[in-house]
Amino acid sequence: MARSLVPGSGEFENWKPAPKMAASYENESENRFNGNSFSIPFQEIPRFPKSDKRVNELISCKEPVIVTGSDLVGSASHWSLDYLAENIGDGTFNVYKSASRKFKYYSDKKMQAVHEFAPPTQLLEMRFQEFMKLIRSKTNTNSESEQQQGNSWGQLTSNLLLVGMPGNVTPVHYDEQENLFAQIRGSKRFLLFHPDQFENLYPYPVHHPHDRQSQVDLENPDYEQFPNVRNLHGYEGVVGPGDVLYIPMYWWHQVESCPDSEENISVNFWYMAGSVEKIEHPLSAQQKVAMSRNIEKMCLEALGDPSEVAPFMKMLVLGRYT
Amino acid sequence: MARSLVPGSGEFENWKPAPKMAASYENESENRFNGNSFSIPFQEIPRFPKSDKRVNELISCKEPVIVTGSDLVGSASHWSLDYLAENIGDGTFNVYKSASRKFKYYSDKKMQAVHEFAPPTQLLEMRFQEFMKLIRSKTNTNSESEQQQGNSWGQLTSNLLLVGMPGNVTPVHYDEQENLFAQIRGSKRFLLFHPDQFENLYPYPVHHPHDRQSQVDLENPDYEQFPNVRNLHGYEGVVGPGDVLYIPMYWWHQVESCPDSEENISVNFWYMAGSVEKIEHPLSAQQKVAMSRNIEKMCLEALGDPSEVAPFMKMLVLGRYT
Numbered sequence: 343m344a345r346s347l348v349p350g351s352g353e354f355e356n357w358k359p360a361p362k363m364a365a366s367y368e369n370e371s372e373n374r375f376n377g378n379s380f381s382i383p384f385q386e387i388p389r390f391p392k393s394d395k396r397v398n399e400l401i402s403c404k405e406p407v408i409v410t411g412s413d414l415v416g417s418a419s420h421w422s423l424d425y426l427a428e429n430i431g432d433g434t435f436n437v438y439k440s441a442s443r444k445f446k447y448y449s450d451k452k453m454q455a456v457h458e459f460a461p462p463t464q465l466l467e468m469r470f471q472e473f474m475k476l477i478r479s480k481t482n483t484n485s486e487s488e489q490q491q492g493n494s495w496g497q498l499t500s501n502l503l504l505v506g507m508p509g510n511v512t513p514v515h516y517d518e519q520e521n522l523f524a525q526i527r528g529s530k531r532f533l534l535f536h537p538d539q540f541e542n543l544y545p546y547p548v549h550h551p552h553d554r555q556s557q558v559d560l561e562n563p564d565y566e567q568f569p570n571v572r573n574l575h576g577y578e579g580v581v582g583p584g585d586v587l588y589i590p591m592y593w594w595h596q597v598e599s600c601p602d603s604e605e606n607i608s609v610n611f612w613y614m615a616g617s618v619e620k621i622e623h624p625l626s627a628q629q630k631v632a633m634s635r636n637i638e639k640m641c642l643e644a645l646g647d648p649s650e651v652a653p654f655m656k657m658l659v660l661g662r663y664t
Numbered sequence: 665m666a667r668s669l670v671p672g673s674g675e676f677e678n679w680k681p682a683p684k685m686a687a688s689y690e691n692e693s694e695n696r697f698n699g700n701s702f703s704i705p706f707q708e709i710p711r712f713p714k715s716d717k718r719v720n721e722l723i724s725c726k727e728p729v730i731v732t733g734s735d736l737v738g739s740a741s742h743w744s745l746d747y748l749a750e751n752i753g754d755g756t757f758n759v760y761k762s763a764s765r766k767f768k769y770y771s772d773k774k775m776q777a778v779h780e781f782a783p784p785t786q787l788l789e790m791r792f793q794e795f796m797k798l799i800r801s802k803t804n805t806n807s808e809s810e811q812q813q814g815n816s817w818g819q820l821t822s823n824l825l826l827v828g829m830p831g832n833v834t835p836v837h838y839d840e841q842e843n844l845f846a847q848i849r850g851s852k853r854f855l856l857f858h859p860d861q862f863e864n865l866y867p868y869p870v871h872h873p874h875d876r877q878s879q880v881d882l883e884n885p886d887y888e889q890f891p892n893v894r895n896l897h898g899y900e901g902v903v904g905p906g907d908v909l910y911i912p913m914y915w916w917h918q919v920e921s922c923p924d925s926e927e928n929i930s931v932n933f934w935y936m937a938g939s940v941e942k943i944e945h946p947l948s949a950q951q952k953v954a955m956s957r958n959i960e961k962m963c964l965e966a967l968g969d970p971s972e973v974a975p976f977m978k979m980l981v982l983g984r985y986t
């Protein structure tokens with residue numbers, strides 16, 4: 343029975359990160375990349391050259407690490423917007439348009455589960471050439487955009503070429519896969535939070551289109567609605583060209599494109615989790631996240647109606663476990 | 665998957681209702697049998713002669729009903745304390761002693777799950793003759809007691825001969841079996857609540873020794889801790905000699921021995937639930953109770969430690985489904 347609630351791996355939804363691009367965005371004061379404007383205590387993400395033995399130690403403990411001088415994407419170091427425009431072909435790409443610099447992922451499949459869900463981004467289709475023209479016109483008027491395109495690289499689950507623009511933010515969320523994030527041009531700031539910060543980050547219900555995303559706006563937290571945000575603590579680090587960041591599965595991350603690097607190019611590699619972890623007590627924070635996801639899915643399946651989940655959960659817990 | 669969370673039947677714990685007997689109890693003002701001293705709206709439990717076709721209609725709809733003039737325990741009508749003392753044999757019985765007139769069931773097996781659980785009753789062993797002597801001495805000094813003895817009658821799951829004393833209260837709880845309650849001597853007042861009153865009655869966690877009992881003291885509810893008690897509504901009815909009350913599975917019930925009948929004798933018949941109900945949406949309140957019990961059991965099994973269940977439940981629900 344424990345097995346069904348706490349899988350070591352499996353049970354992932356095969357979401358493809360959404361390729362996206364921002365509409366104009368001109369609020370200078372929100373562009374906080376260079377100062378830590380969060381009232382959240384952060385420690386530095388460990389940073390070691392690829393030959394350092396602590397790299398593998400951290401990865402085997404499922405702790406994040408920035409690996410410097412990696413040649414993981416060495417052949418990509420000459421990629422620029424112009425190079426890509428010439429070499430990426432003339433297929434069309436899904437491009438998401440956002441009214442702000444924030445790109446909050448949502449699941450199309452789950453949209454009908456939430457009444458009157460307003461998608462925060464809008465889907466467009468264009469060729470890379472058109473997209474690049476748009477990027478450059480927007481850049482000239484102080485706006486940002488980002489583009490992501492999925493294809494398949496060897497044995498990986500999926501990977502993603504990200505061509506981002508200054509100031510873009512991917513709000514805090516977790517993924518159900520191991521992630522190697524290789525920076526090629528420009529730099530990006532990462533905020534990471536351990537899976538045990540689940541209760542401080544209030545993820546949306548699993549059936550919500552924003553599943554795996556935090557409900558908390560880290561730049562302007564609502565402490566009344568989400569009081570545990572006061573207990574939040576995490577890691578931060580900046581990755582530049584040649585750096586590779588390991589983001590362990592279920593670790594929360596928020597990503598911001600550095601505003602001073604005009605071209606921002608990254609490659610993301612997602613891997614399925616390794617072999618099933620042995621179940622030992624007490625369970626790890628990761629196993630508890632998997633457990634809560636499974637409970638939420640089972641409840642929705644049994645109740646048959648997303649609108650019945652919240653009343654049921656309240657009945658289960660309020661005044662009984664609170 | 666729905667199947668595992670919402671069984672139509674099965675998954676019962678084979679608890680034996682505890683035979684019990686009260687120590688002295690002398691607070692006259694708490695003896696509220698004859699007036700409705702509750703601020704809870706009650707309607708009458710339907711009451712029909714056994715030949716009335718509405719009896720079977722109600723039972724097949726799993727609604728409570730008092731059947732009058734039943735000969736279900738006709739041969740028991742001449743049972744009295746003296747008759748039982750002469751005929752019940754000289755085996756020993758488990759007798760529970762309570763410092764009040766209230767007898768709140770608890771599970772021995774679950775006692776280690778709750779730190780410093782103080783059992784509300786104390787276990788003694790005695791022969792029926794001794795017990796009767798004690799009952800009569802206590803009755804003379806305005807105290808109450810109640811005795812229950814389990815044996816096995818035919819194909820039933822279990823049955824119970826209850827020899828109760830005036831004013832005793834079995835606090836509000838639900839059982840995981842269908843129950844026919846036959847009154848032989850004296851009378852008892854029943855308060856019944858539909859299974860959809862779960863959220864208004866705040867049952868203890870499943871791993872708690874008081875599993876299936878409400879945390880709410882109906883005679884003195886703590887509205888701050890249990891605000892939904894304000895929404896509670898139920899049924900009430902009095903059963904006398906020859907009456908049989910059908911208490912459907914998962915229906916909440918509180919039982920009070922009528923203070924004006926010196927000898928109070930009943931026989932309880934518990935049946936396993938019928939064939940597995942078809943699962944149709946929306947689920948019934950009964951199915952949701954079964955679901956919540958299964959979730960609580962799975963969580964305890966997965967977490968491996970009862971003290972981890974409440975923090976996990978809070979993490980799952982607070983700020984996310986509230």
Ligand SMILES: [Zn+2]
Pocket residue numbers: 515516517595
């Ligand atoms: Zn991610």
Ligand SMILES: [Zn+2]
Pocket residue numbers: 837838839917
């Ligand atoms: Zn009962």
